[in-house]
Amino acid sequence: MLHIPCPYCGPRDETEFHYGSEAHVAYPENSSNLTDEEWAKFVFIRSNPKGWMAERWVHSAGCRRWFNVWRNTINHEFGPSYKPFTQQPKSPA
């Protein structure tokens, strides 16, 4: 079970959280002006890196707040977590 550092509550067990995919994939403004390809990229395409990745989690069974956190997809190690709309810490890589 992962041990996830909520920036509001501190480290908690994975069962308290839900996953929210890759962070910093903003909802496009003027979506109607996007080409099908541009829109499909937003809806379906994620970077899926091997290694460190910034992703979104929600502390559903805790403070109910969404936040971003660095996680290493190889060994599930967590890096720093941070609140939305705050400066992103550097990748631990």
Next chain:
Amino acid sequence: MSTVNFTFDGKQYSGEKGESLASALLRNGVVYFTDSSYKDRPRGVMGLWVEETNALVNVDSGAGEPLKPATTIELVEGLVVRSAQGVGDLPDTRDNSRYDKANRHVDVLVVGAGTSGLEAAKKFSDQGKSVIVMDDKPAAGGHLTYLGQPVPAELLAVLDRANVTYLPRTTVQGMYDQGYSVATERRTDHLDSNVHTEMSRIRTWHVRADHTVLATGAFQRHLVFANNDRPGIMLSHAAATYVSNGANPFNTAVVVTVDNQGYRDAIRLHKAGVKVAAVVDIRKKVSKATKKSSRKAIEALGIRLIKGATVVDTSANLVGILSSVTIGQAKSDLRETITADLLAISGGWTPVVHLATFIGIKPTWSEKRAAFVVKHHSQFVSTTGMLAGDFGDDDEPAVFFGPKLTAEQGLVAFVDYQRDATYRDFKRAIDAGMRSIEHVKRYTAIGTAHDQGKTSGTVTMGLIGQAIGKAPDEIGSLTFRPPYISIPFAALAGRDRGLLSDPERTTPIHSWHVASGAPMEDVGQWKRPWYFPKSGETMHAAVLRECAAVREGVGVMDASTLGKIDIQGKDAGQFLDMIYTNMFSTLKVGMSRYGLMCGIDGMVFDDGVTTRISENHWLMTTTTGGAAKVLDWLEEWLQTEWPHLEVYCTSVTEQISTVAIVGPKSRELMKRLAPSLDVSNESFAFMENKHADVAGVPARVARISFSGELAYEINVPAIYGLHIWESVMSQGADLNITPYGTETMHVLRAEKGFVIVGQETDGTQTPDDLDMNWIVSKKKDDFIGKRSFSRADTAREGRHQLVGILADDGSYVIPEGAYIVAGADANTPPPVKHIGYITSSYDSAALGRSFALALVANGLARKGEKIAIPMADRVVTGVITDSVFVDKENTRRDG
């Protein structure tokens, strides 16, 4: 030591309390233990601990347990066991033992209380860290006990320190990410049954450690030669340990070895009074150190040394017990047969790499140690001792797994004893082209038995290497999965059994449902009444009766489980416009509107009715199962995309109880319940909300209908839910008020073609696919999902669309999930093209026949088309229809 009595296969024996069952049986001269699982080969005890492959028993006394290695059972008074020929059976009696769980956060978890584990515990304890030492044996010492050596007192004393917790008989079963481990502690099986205890039998530990030290030690392994499985053939450290402790049924031993451990064990056997006829060492040349120590030591005792040779075969007496050992040299045909009733094998050490591989650490092959070892140091995990390749003194093992075998010998040379898998089986896998250990394992079943390849794993890797001329680590790596040893399910459940196994959610009206005898349907964790049968009534009859009562009179349903989210703030309307496909910001105060939400991919995600309570106050309802998911969804958009919106969401599902009264007579009943409320259609219209006293309780009444009938939903604070329900039942008695459950609700909504998200949808339906184009706003610039509706795939022809299906035989209810094929009947030869499937299917009182909803490719354009549904026993024919079966004009909702 006290003497205790035990029963093995119906015979009484006595042994020393606390020794292992295997040891006690040897003490009683029981060498021939049982027959093997598949080939009925006589077998005896092979090992010393959980690596045991042969001596499995079913325990009948105490809590009872199937397939336990006799080597791990501590002898207690009154123990009753039966030998298990590879097949376990559970006792018929209920296990009344207690099981519990404990959680522990700790600085350092040390797995294994051998020398290395104790040294690690000392190091971290010295640094002031909190340390927990878990060891699966009854006493600390680990490998030293294999060598017959005492544990240094100063190391043992570490276990008594204040910052060290020592848990013996505690097996770390699984290791996971971020220092999370799960262990089981056996607490009572070793106590005499007449000792009264309230203790749990097994405690499951959930440990979160900042750092975990793996000091799991090693098992000895066997060699593969002809007839290597007879009773009397054992791992050398096991034989030496049993015999040194006085469990000695043997007279003459041969020791075969690839390393110096065989010498140490030969000496221990000799000292315990066994005549060691020979030490057979595969190594011709050894280092000076080995010459000076090991070889010199046995020479001094007069033990014969045979160098550069190995065992090639064995013989048995008439019973099947070992009687002699045949020795041969690799490059010669010379053979010598030595009479012996014990053959002690030292085939090298196999470090216990299991826990390390659980978290993805790959063992590496050490040619020097002839073993897979794990040298690992990271923030979370480090390894030490034999696991890390530190075998203490220089064992100098040869890389050797067995002599060259003839085809005939291969038939009786066992690689995996429990699976009776032989060298011949192994060779067939190689000859069939298998190279990876994972393929060989699946081809031969090696490593799949109770011991999960604890000893046979490395042997198999070695044999593959020998067969194809590669080093073992070129073959692949050993991978294991938790649990390390078998665990009773009861231990994992702990106290969460029966009613406590899963949380149950019930409405404030639940007690009434239970008293009425209604069977319950599980909807997520909610318990909802399924139907309300009268005495002797079948479900089918009850549901038809309930449906008819609603369509002709008045029914009542507990709708309290619907997810409810209170939404407040000045931007709530704007927010809901983005969340729902239709318009909400223009909704008048006091009005409700049905809404559909989609994901960004344009697929329907949830639905429900949302009410504008006041200018900036809304109440959203969601599907019963979707409430938590929807709340997360709303918060995600608010917190990560539109933080500038002033909107606050709160779950109020449990705070509000909802009682729906439904049917043409519901207006009359509503009038009685709320005399002050004008219930006429003119002043209380469809989708309108009114605040009123209902049965003396302040309520919000809404004209919302999920059946197409005139209906009133009475919303009250949860505490009044039961009161409202009982008032409805008493005030409606002369109207034949009929309580109905989820099944009738489903039939009524399906008759109207109302979808249930999750039943008509599976995450691949757009509103258009559900024939709900009317709910998609054309005015709004944007809402979640909008852009996806014009994607090529969502806009294409031929998508599955919601339609009705009527079978030609109206008495037949088509099973839900059945496939629909086009242009076919019973006489059409296969293959036929399937065009869709049934999503909902019921018998209808209103229609007097069966009907179904279905998703059919291009279905909306195919109404009137004949279809067929192939079932196992017949082909059902029918026709595609509109998805609305009752009251297409919506005349009934106003009464």
